[in-house]
Amino acid sequence: MTDTPPETRTTRSTPLSLSGFPDRLGRRQGTLTLVDYLTEGPEMTWDYDGHEGYAATIAAGDRKVRAHVTEGMELEDGTLVPDSDTVGWRTTCSCGWRAPLMFERVTDPSVSLAERQVFDTEGDGWPPREVEELCRTEWHEHIRPAENLAAVRQAAEDHRLSGERLDRAVAGARDGGASWTDIGRAAGVARQTAHERWKALSHNVDSS
Structure with missing residues (x-):
């Protein structure tokens, strides 16, 4: 199962009806215009050979945020929740991998990042x-095996090409007269x- 990075939405000047879309508190409302429903941009992402990593925002209940919008945050099931529902952030990759622990959001200034509290x-x-x-950094550790295999592939290709040059x-x-x-x-x-x-x-058939 793959994981999808936060979505980027395009702004339009004309309203688009989204009947029945849940509001920021999860209640159903009549209509919503696309102008009212804008992303503020995805988190920073990192790409490597089919892997896209990012810091996923996690809402209360260990629910992953799919997009940040003006009304709050959209979860993977389409529910809108307020920004205040953020409980932390978890390293995530598009291949489906997620870090086992998240960085917990707290309001105590004495906490330490070393304890994964922010x-x-x-x-x-x-x-x-x-x-x-x-x-x-965590994501780089996740893709390190892929990087190592890529290094092997590159070294093998370099070896093949250098062998062809040597041949x-x-x-x-030999054709110029050099001996074995x-x-x-x-x-x-x-x-x-x-x-x-x-x-x-x-x-040159001479065996000398």
Whole structure:
């Protein structure tokens, strides 16, 4: 199951009826215009090879916020709740991974980020900058295996390309009259090893 990063909505100048949409307290209301229902922009996101990470806002009841709007926050089930329902932020990735613990929003200035508690009096639901940076660090740990495998793939490709360059260089040296002894010495291998590895590449049939 994949996780969807916070949604960005587009502002329109013409009203759009959203009959029956829940208001900020979860009650149903008659209509809502799209002009009244604007996002304030998604949280900072980080991309790597199909993974998109971000600090997801968490509302009371461990419910993930899907979008920030002028009326408050929209949850994944479409319910609108007030910004004051924010209880913290959790590192989240589009692949479905979520950090096991969230950064708890508190109003006590004596708390410590080391204990995953964040002093926040803004009450607007957006993660503080220091929380986003910590979430980014956690997300990097999550994608580290993917980064390591990508490094292996890149190294393997570099090895393949360098091998092709070496093959061409050896073929050119042999066609230019170099001996297998000289080629082996230049490549750092024994004469016999050089001959067995590259003999099929050379037009020079001389085995010396």
